[in-house]
Amino acid sequence: MVAGIALGVIVAVPNAALAAAALRGSARCGPLSILAGVLVVGWIVVEVAFIREFSFFQPFYAALGLSQVWWGWRIGRSDTRT
Numbered sequence: 001m002v003a004g005i006a007l008g009v010i011v012a013v014p015n016a017a018l019a020a021a022a023l024r025g026s027a028r029c030g031p032l033s034i035l036a037g038v039l040v041v042g043w044i045v046v047e048v049a050f051i052r053e054f055s056f057f058q059p060f061y062a063a064l065g066l067s068q069v070w071w072g073w074r075i076g077r078s079d080t081r082t
Helices: 001-025 030-049 057-081
Strands: none
Touching: 001 030, 030 057
C-alpha cells in the first residue's frame, strides 16, 4: 500500500500538475515537464534497485520520462527566446 501511495505522490501528482498547467497554457510547462520526467526516471531506478525484477515497462517508462525532460527543456528554451 505504501508503494502505491508513493507512486501516486511521486509520479501521478507532478504529471497531473503538468497536465493542468498545459491546459491553462502556463509558462511553467517546461519546468514541470522536466520535474515530472526526472521523478518518473527516478521512480524506475529505485524500483529496479529494490524489486530487482525487470520488465518491458521499466525501460519504456524510463524513455517516456527522459522524453518529458527533453520536451520540457525544449519548451523552456523556446520560452526564453520569445
